[in-house]
Amino acid sequence: MGSTFGGYSIALTGMRVNQAALTVTSHNIANVDTAGYSRQVIAIEETVNDPTSSNSVGTGATVAEIKRARNQLLDNTYRQQNTEVEYWASKSGTLDYLQEILDEFAADDGSADDGLQQTIQNFFDSWDNLASDPSSVSSRQSVVENAASLLDTLSQIDEQLQSLQADACTAAGDIVDEINDIASQVSALNLLITKAEANSGEASDLRDQRDDLLDQLSAYTNFSSQEASSGMVSVFIGGVALVNGTKANSLSISGDGSTANPLQVTWTSTQTTAKITGGSLKACLEDADQSGFSAISDTDNYNFTATATSSISTLRQGLNDLITTIANNINSLHSAGTDLDGNTGLDFFVVVDASQPLSISNIQVNPEITADVNKLVAGSEGDAGDNTVANAISSLLDEKLFQYNGLSQDLTGFYQSVIAWVATAGSNAESAYDVHSTLATQADNQRQSISSTSLDEEMSNMIKYQSAYSAASRVLSTIDNLVGGMIEELG
Incomplete structure (x- = not known):
């Protein structure tokens, strides 16, 4: 029986x-x-x-x-590639927006009134017209108006670029908050998983939630993870624990991206700098960095190089080089001449804020000249038909006053080089994004073939x-x- x-x-x-x-x-x-x-x-x-x-x-x-059904190796591979994908997605997006800003002020056929290159051309053409009739009041007013139009166009571009950098600061702060929230959730899940698995088998659903959070984290920053025998996962950023068992450390962000007050991500508990080397957070930190923008203090040819950390600062510096070099050279010629009243010429371009150097964000046509166009200098002697200064200023358009990576260029060539750099950098960023996106998709497809x-x-x-x-x-x-x-x- x-x-x-x-x-x-x-x-x-x-x-x-x-x-x-x-x-x-x-x-x-x-x-x-x-x-x-x-x-x-x-x-x-x-x-x-x-x-x-x-x-x-x-x-x-x-x-x-x-x-x-899960493969940890494929998870790690996907997350590493996803970190790169989000970094390059952010960089590519920024460069695309820079191109849009330039396109907004671009004259494709050379005839648009609001095109930056056309505005520059109009400004120098007005000096050429003044040289034809140095005593003409309308020609003098045209010079002042075209100068104001040029500064207004550059100011609008620069304001948009500064706004873009401010947005990068805000985005970085939001990402840090998201990272801290994810760290808190992962540490809480660590505790739940340990308790659940102490009395039964694998807490699969809780582990899925935790892995999903780690996938999200990979979009924001670089990290590594390690699972203990207890089932708890520790997460490290640059070798420092963001999550250690049931304890979550937090990140803090400070600064505005300026040289004096750089944007920094630090560990809240120790105030040491967090090593952010990937993800959208790194891209935001780079875009917000204003250290690549500075005033140009002398009239010597400034050697512009597109090597700043921030592509936004690089473009700002390029345009700052353009207008500052123009202003310094015009001021040198204008102040050496004589106006219609027989007085020594004034600086044509002056600062708005006397405590700050001349730059794209601190420049205006001399208010004295705006108020009295007789103070506009056309010649060296001040005679009614003297056009030597107006001719010299008009000729500046074709002089090689600029340097791009050590290569001397005229104004048009320099501006075209800056535009070409934006396009090339954007194309490179998009290519990098496509490569890493393909690799991330492959890794994700492989792990989905196992776990889906x-x-x-x-x-x-x-x-x-x-x-x-x-x-x-x-x-x-x-x-x-x-x-x-x-x-x-x-x-």
């Missing part, structure tokens, strides 16, 4: 393990469209009455474990486990009928 009742136990275990398998299958099907969900797999193993004995007998089956739920596979499993459950129940029913018949015969 022992073997008969043993059959009861075997059939019962068969029903139990297949019922558990059906539950897992049902859970997979229910979450087929759930973002971040990893397919769960049940492992069933046989049981024996005495595994150490040569006469051991099988006693059925049991659920060994239920765990996620296939309805066809789950339906097949459901039929298999349902049939096995029915078979085990029929075994149980058959044994029950045999025992019942035997008892009935024994009376």
Whole structure:
């Protein structure tokens, strides 16, 4: 009778393990469209009455474990590539916007009144017209008006660039807040996972939530992670723990990106600088950096190089070089001449704020000249027909007053080089984004092929486990009928 009742136990275990398998299958099907969900797999193993004995007998089956179908190597690969993707996405977006700003003030056919290059041309043409009739009041007014138009166009561009850098500061602050929130959630999940797995198997759903958070974190910054035997994950940024078990450290951000007050991300507890080397946070920190922009204090040819950390500051410096070089050279010629009233010429361009040097954001046409166009200098002697200064200023357009990476250029060539740099940098950033995006997609597709739920596979499993459950129940029913018949015969 022992073997008969043993059959009861075997059939019962068969029903139990297949019922558990059906539950897992049902859970997979229910979450087929759930973002971040990893397919769960049940492992069933046989049981024996005495595994150490040569006469051991099988006693059925049991659920060994239920765990996620997940590949940690592919997770890490995806996150590393995603960090690069988001960095280059941000850089590419910034450079595209720089191009849009320039396009807004670009004259494609050389005829648009609001094109920056055309505005520059109009300004120098007005000096050429003044040279044709040095005493003409209308020609003098045209010079002042075209100068004001040039400064207004450059000012509008610079204001948009400064606004873009301010937006980068704001975005960096928002990202730091997101990172701190993710760290807090990961540490809380660490505690829940440890508690859940202390009394049962793998806490798959909680682990999915944690992995989804780490995927999100990879978009913001570089990090590494390490899982302990307890199931807790530690997260490190530049070797410093953002999450250590159930403890979350926080980041702080300060500064405005200026040279005097740089934008910095620090560890709140120690005030040491966090090593941010990737992700959208790094891109924002770079874009907000204003150290690449400075005033040009002398009239010597300034050697412009597009090497600043911030592409925004690089463009600002290029345009600052353009207008400051123009202003310094015009002032040198204008102040050496004589106006119509016989007075020594004034500086044509002056600062708005006397405490700050001349720059794209601190320049205006001399108010004295604006108020009295007779103070505008056209010649060296001040005679009515003297046009020597006006001619010299008009000729500045074709002189090689600029240097780009050590190469001497005239004004038009220099401006075209700056525009070309923006286009090239944007193209390079977009190419880098495409490469890393492809690699990230490949890694994600590979891990999804492992962890995603296939309805066809789950339906097949459901039929298999349902049939096995029915078979085990029929075994149980058959044994029950045999025992019942035997008892009935024994009376």
